[in-house]
Structures are given as C-alpha cells and as structure tokens.
Amino acid sequence: MSILKTHDLKYAYPDGTQAVDGIDIEIETGKCIAFVGPNGSGKSTLFLLFNGTLAPQQGVVYVQGRPLRYDAKSLREVRKRIGIVFQNSSDQLFAPTVYHDVAFGPVNLGFDEEKVNNCVTQTLEYLGLTELRDKPPHHLSSGQKKKVAIAGVVAMEPEVIILDEPLSNLDPSGASEIMELLNELKHFGKTIIISTHDVDLAARWADVVYVLNRGQVYNSGHPSRIFADRALMENTNLKLPTIVETFREFEARGIAEGHAPMTLLDLMDSMESPYIGVRCAVADCTISKDQKVGLFMQEGTIVAVSDIQQRAVGIAMSDAGAGDEVLVEYVNGSLTPNTGRIHVVQIPRVIEGGSKNVDIEGIRALLDGTSFDRVGAMGTSAKVTAKKAEIQTDFEVDVIQSAMLSALRGLDCLVLASGGMAELVKQRVDERNHNGCRHIECTIEKI
Ligand SMILES: Nc1ncnc2c1ncn2[C@@H]1O[C@H](COP(=O)(O)OP(=O)(O)O)[C@@H](O)[C@H]1O
Numbered sequence: 001m002s003i004l005k006t007h008d009l010k011y012a013y014p015d016g017t018q019a020v021d022g023i024d025i026e027i028e029t030g031k032c033i034a035f036v037g038p039n040g041s042g043k044s045t046l047f048l049l050f051n052g053t054l055a056p057q058q059g060v061v062y063v064q065g066r067p068l069r070y071d072a073k074s075l076r077e078v079r080k081r082i083g084i085v086f087q088n089s090s091d092q093l094f095a096p097t098v099y100h101d102v103a104f105g106p107v108n109l110g111f112d113e114e115k116v117n118n119c120v121t122q123t124l125e126y127l128g129l130t131e132l133r134d135k136p137p138h139h140l141s142s143g144q145k146k147k148v149a150i151a152g153v154v155a156m157e158p159e160v161i162i163l164d165e166p167l168s169n170l171d172p173s174g175a176s177e178i179m180e181l182l183n184e185l186k187h188f189g190k191t192i193i194i195s196t197h198d199v200d201l202a203a204r205w206a207d208v209v210y211v212l213n214r215g216q217v218y219n220s221g222h223p224s225r226i227f228a229d230r231a232l233m234e235n236t237n238l239k240l241p242t243i244v245e246t247f248r249e250f251e252a253r254g255i256a257e258g259h260a261p262m263t264l265l266d267l268m269d270s271m272e273s274p275y276i277g278v279r280c281a282v283a284d285c286t287i288s289k290d291q292k293v294g295l296f297m298q299e300g301t302i303v304a305v306s307d308i309q310q311r312a313v314g315i316a317m318s319d320a321g322a323g324d325e326v327l328v329e330y331v332n333g334s335l336t337p338n339t340g341r342i343h344v345v346q347i348p349r350v351i352e353g354g355s356k357n358v359d360i361e362g363i364r365a366l367l368d369g370t371s372f373d374r375v376g377a378m379g380t381s382a383k384v385t386a387k388k389a390e391i392q393t394d395f396e397v398d399v400i401q402s403a404m405l406s407a408l409r410g411l412d413c414l415v416l417a418s419g420g421m422a423e424l425v426k427q428r429v430d431e432r433n434h435n436g437c438r439h440i441e442c443t444i445e446k447i
C-alpha cells in the first residue's frame, strides 16, 4: 500500500499565487523519492501540504490510505509519522544546545524523560553527533546544523522523512555524508523524500523521480526513463545528468551501448560489450591468430579493442607510460581482465551495541592476514569501527559502487558494513552478476 498519496491537490497562497495546481502522487513505503523542478515549481509548498503544515483549498492528502484531517490531534499524529527537514536548518534549530534541539520533538510527542534521553542519546550516536551534544546549534557548521536538524526528525522515529533541498549550502563531503545517511535510513525501512536541483544526485539515488513544473507533475517514473529524455529535461529547464551526457557522447562514437546509465558502474557496464569498435589510434599491424602477446595493464587503464577481421587489432592504452607498452592481440572479441573479489565483514549496528561489541583485534588481524587493495566502510558503526581499529579506508561514500568498480579493475576489496547493509552489498553484487555482467566474487563474514 502507498504510504503517502494525493489526489488533485491544489494550494494558492493568500496573494493568489497558485503554487500547487492539481497534483496526484503516490509514494510506496520504503522508497527513495526525488522531486526535481525549477525554482518556484511548487516543491516546498507540496512538502508542507504532505504533513498538514498547509491545508489545501482543494484535493486530499492520504497517509496510509486515510485522508489527512486538520484538527490538532490528527496533525500531531501525522507529524510523528511524517517528519520534515527544512531547507534552511536555522529555521529548525532554536534550543540552547544540540541535545535540547534533538529532544524537542520527542518531548512534544509526550515521551517520558527516560525515553527522551534514550532516543536522543541513541540518535546522536547514530548520526555521529555525540561530541556536539552540549554545543549551541548556532555555533555549528552548515553540515553539522543539517545533521542536527535531521537528528531532530529521526529522534521522533517517523516512517517518512522529507528533506527540502537537503544538500544546499553543503560542501561535497558534507553532501556525501548526508546522502550516505539517507541511504542508511532507507535501509532501515524509512521512506525518504527529497527535493533537489541536482539531477546527478537524483539520477543515482532515487527509486522514483517526480518532475514538477508550474505546480503540476510534468512527468514521473524511474530515473533511467526520466533522465534519459532530453526533451523532457529541456522543457522543464533541467539539464541532463552528466553521466547521461557522457554516455550519449560515448554512444555516438560507438564505444558504449544500451540503456542510458544512471551510475558510474552502469556506464562502465555499458562499455563492456565484447566488441568495442574503436578507431585504432596507436597500433596497426598484422599478427597471427595464435601468436601470444602480453598485455600489461595498469590500474585505471582503459583498453579499447577493434576487430577488423584477423588483421589490425589495436589496443590503445591510456596511462601506459612510455609508448612502447602499446601491444596488440587478436582476442576474438573477448578480452576479459581478471576481476578482484569483494569480502564483506558485517559489523553490529549502533543499536546492537555497534563498535562496542566488535573484536577490534580480530578486524586488524583480518587485514594483516590477507592483503586487500582497497578498504571501504559503509554505515555509521562500520565507520566508527574502522576508526577505532585505525584502519585507513579508501571509500566511505558510494561504497557498493566503489567496491564493484575497484573489483572490475582487478583489485581485492574489504568492505566493513553495518548490520543488514552487509547483505545489501552481496545482494547488489549478485544482481549485477545475474545481469550477465562480468562476474565479481563476493563473500560475507559475520563477526
Ligand atoms: N509565502 C508565500 N506567499 C506567496 N507566494 C509564495 C509563498 N511561498 C512560495 N510562494 C510562491 O509559490 C510558488 C511555489 O513556490 P515553492 O513551493 O517555494 O517552489 P519551489 O520549492 O519548487 O522553489 C512560487 O511561485 C513562489 O513564488
């Protein structure tokens, strides 16, 4: 069943501006939804209608199938289930300390003191904010403020978390951290709704995209359909995601084929067809079919093969250093470099005791015993564990994709993952393997 649905929703501000003009949406539980659209298209207004902050002049909002009512009791109930993080964190933070700010919602919901203390402490721990507990929120950086505002909503344990432009004013690492957090919340079953101008982000993150224009839904669907449609993007003043632009250019040159990719990994897969037709830039010579030649590949090497019957097959290597490393081979259309493996170690989640319950020595021994080329940490308790064990990580954002991209380059990866996220890594790798892509071995170990 849908968790949130609207029917013919209309809202005009007192000055007559028709901000929302007949919107029908239906959002399934546990999905990540992105609303994109130019400034003034009605995203923020729609979000305020979702949890009853604004009441529509026409139409209905349904929360889990029940029409939203606007008496004080019903509104309190709905705000417990649907939390909103405003675009400007300063609008949301006003208490003297971070602790009191995060406690505000739970206190208002009528939780007793012990429950408030427990849920605030746990939320701060979960979001890595424990050290800021007694600081005044207005002294924090914008990234920290955003996290505190999110903590205030998460502490109320809502089923749906709405974030209006969650990445505005954040630097790239702050933005990545917030996105990782949203992924983690999604993994725990929350429904996450964001608005954003960032089509690159929406493309790789969302399960469903709604494109708003002039207070109406212009189009909606899976990102791979919406963002591959140049006309649709242009009509709503949005640009194509960079990954799609890149793919189109590769496609035009015959290097990539298939559906428009939404992630870097999809893009690499679209270039893995056995015959990659490329004009041979470097080598053009004749070799016999059975002649063995070596192929030296460095990390990051791009190899392109062109088959012109049995003659003149060129392998052009970037990063090859001196030109004499350019080699040729007739490979009959299949040149498959070895893939690395991904070994996932499951770390207990924060609520299961987190890194407190982890055998730090055991983890260190694991690293000493085998050599991994890359190490990633996914989820809060995994990151804390890596820090405690003094393990240098190579990636803490986009971990699944980074591990797979590394494996496809022949590198062995260790991924520390919190709780059920470990299964998620394996599931994603298996899904990809079943799609006929180059196989990556993935194992899980619970500690
Ligand atoms: N308080 C307000 N009073 C009058 N008009 C408003 C108010 N807030 C927003 N609007 C107008 O409503 C329309 C939708 O705005 P908004 O929901 O903020 O869009 P978005 O979040 O997509 O930028 C815009 O035309 C905007 O100017």
Ligand SMILES: [Mg+2]
Binding pocket: 043, 044, 045, 087, 164
């Ligand atoms: Mg807005």
